[in-house]
Amino acid sequence: AWNELIKLAEEMKIPVVTTMMGLGAIPEDHPLSLGMIGMHGKIGANIAISECDALLGIGVRFDDRATGDLRYFAPKADIIHVDIDPVEIGKNVRVAVPVTADAKSALRAILKEAKSNAEIKPNKEWLQKIKELKKKFASKMDYDDIPIKPQRVIKEAMDVLDDDAIIASEVGQCQMWAAHFYDFKKPRTWISSGGLGTMGFGFPSAIGAKVARPESQVVNIAGDGSFLMNSQELATAVENDIPVVNCILNNRYLGMVKQWQDLFYDERRSATDLGQSPDFAELAESYGAYGVRITKPSEIAPGIEEALKSGKPAVLDIVIDPDEQVLPMVPAGGRLDKMIT
CATH class of the missing domain: 3.40.50.1220 (TPP-binding domain)
Structure with a gap:
């Protein structure tokens, strides 16, 4: 409609x-x-x-x-x-x-x-x-910071991808950064788990989208925590030759939970530091997929382009600012016109 x-x-x-x-x-x-x-x-x-x-x-x-x-x-x-x-x-x-x-x-x-x-x-x-x-209230996205700001990742993805590219997302900060900052131009180009908010949803749904629309670019915007829920589906994507691109916004935390702990619980953090995460690029390579680690803003667009050109399932392990929060934000039960900025 x-x-x-x-x-x-x-x-x-x-x-x-x-x-x-x-x-x-x-x-x-x-x-x-x-x-x-x-x-x-x-x-x-x-x-x-x-x-x-x-x-x-x-x-x-x-x-x-x-x-x-x-x-x-x-x-x-x-x-x-x-x-x-x-x-x-x-x-x-x-x-x-x-x-x-x-x-x-x-x-x-x-x-x-x-x-x-x-x-x-x-x-x-x-x-x-x-x-x-x-x-x-136009969004600022052109950050040059290192560690990389997630807003810059979304900007570079928008600049590289076609208007009808399908964007899937995992759940957490990555989901909200994608939803807030990505300018969707076409219907049925956004796939995400609303309501239940199921971590691990993005990668399998991206695989399904690529099977349904093989001519379209398909990118999954992921967090490191959520991607780990179904990272084994790299085997499925490689075995069936399904070239989806995973952009992992890697901040080494369960970021959304950490954000709530910091904002509403006096920074009392519990079970949100992921400690030693795997090298996601090497993990992808071990499955026979394409993998690359990105640490500078200038590497984002070329990384996405090369991943698309590879013709393989791909993982971009993008190291982002671990302290960056998803803002603006309405506190739970708060008013829409009273946002934290």
Whole structure:
């Protein structure tokens, strides 16, 4: 239903935000796109949700990672909730207009009504505010630091990969860095474990995506902890000649848990230091895959390019700053408009 979504947004000049699982439904460089909302969403997107006076939710479940404190979620808005499953409607948020329908059918009906209603006019002040939010809170990604900043890894990947490349992710900081900083241009190019948040999900799902769409570039954005959950699938990828690229953001920690321990538990760390991790590049080579270790920002783009050219399953062991956190962040149970930055 992404074509209908974009047509409706353009016809009525409605700004669009997405949940993590909806990334790619609208190109993130579209003037009306504000990107992802939620715990690790874009600041501008979260502010827009908090200040809007009407909210059309298409196929979303309004989970707590997207909404934050429900008492302050879109407090000024009348919510129209469209979902094919009536059980989802009104389950988590107050709904002014419930619509049980297929997303595409509903969007087509709304678009038809919008085109026939001459009284609908764009809110120029709101659109100007959206433009200002995008500019004010644009992401910084061009870091030259050593150890490497993960934002720089995502930037280099975007510059190298095709717009229709499929990005899978493991779970943890790597997942949120990918979701927040990667500008998805096409639908169905983002595969990640939302809801359950299953560590080890990314690599096997990338293998499946490459089998389904062999003509597409497929890259798994991984953390060292999550990759270790299913690293043995290198054998599967090599045996079946499935050339997916794993970009491991290696900070030697279970990073997301460490971040919570540091922010909310006075830096009392427990069981998050991975100590002596394997050399992931050598591990890949031992399976017959392509492996390389990257320690400088200038090595990232050539590393990805060579991995793609190798025609083999590949692992890039990218050494990143162990103290870098996923920010901005809404604390658990916090308000979307009160983010840690």
